[in-house]
């Protein structure tokens with residue numbers, strides 16, 4: 503089966519491309535670096551010719567409010583229009599658990615706009631809502647850093663390793679469209695501020711984490727349940743303890 507992975511050179515994209523190729527599928531890793539661009543349209547029609555499934559794993563180069571909205575809106579419109587012309591039978595996208603509750607944030611407003619475009623198109627689809635990737639903990643720490651301290655909410659998180667996300671994306675690509683959403687999460691819940699403190703200590707980073715219920719998460723104030731799934735998520739296998747040494751080996 504021909505499968506096009508938009509953002510196929512990114513963190514989740516690379517791992518999903520590998521898994522689907524190893525199962526014998528004809529997979530195109532699409533990204534500006536491979537000459538396929540969902541913003542300019544470059545290479546898109548050619549890449550989609552004959553494709554049955556498209557997995558959208560692209561991310562915006564900028565998280566600034568207007569830039570990120572422009573990215574997901576333009577990319578979503580161009581991609582869905584090109585898929586319609588090509589006769590694609592399953593559109594899959596990766597979004598974030600809690601997106602609808604985090605609308606104070608420009609990033610999550612853009613992800614919701616992306617989801618709405620998909621639901622409004624007549625292409626059969628599956629939206630996968632994931633919790634935070636373990637690989638994103640450093641980025642979260644950076645986003646809350648002021649000087650030598652990191653201000654983060656103590657709201658609960660249930661992070662998932664990127665390998666487990668790619669495994670789920672692979673299974674969804676090889677299943678029928680749900681015309682709905684599934685949620686995926688890691689095996690363990692902890693407080694965001696505690697987990698990032700543990701991550702920083704493990705990496706030898708001396709920044710101190712200050713738990714703060716008012717600290718914003720990419721612009722949004724968190725309730726305790728904002729970032730966790732109560733929708734019977736599919737659980738990844740990898741715990742933080744198992745994942746952390748794999749980071750050091752890369």
Ligand SMILES: NC(=O)c1ccc[n+]([C@@H]2O[C@H](COP(=O)([O-])OP(=O)(O)OC[C@H]3O[C@@H](n4cnc5c(N)ncnc54)[C@H](OP(=O)(O)O)[C@@H]3O)[C@@H](O)[C@H]2O)c1
Pocket residue numbers: 508509510511512513514515532533534535536538539540541542558559560561562563577596597598599613631632633634635638
């Ligand atoms: N981080 C998290 O914790 C988290 C949690 C849940 C869901 N998600 C979602 O997961 C998705 C994938 O995230 P990721 O961390 O794997 O992303 P990533 O590593 O940042 O990769 C982004 C990919 O998008 C591609 N891209 C950028 N502009 C493009 C364009 N104009 N046309 C086509 N491709 C373009 C990049 O290509 P180049 O390499 O050529 O630039 C790259 O392959 C995102 O949509 C994100 O919202 C993230």
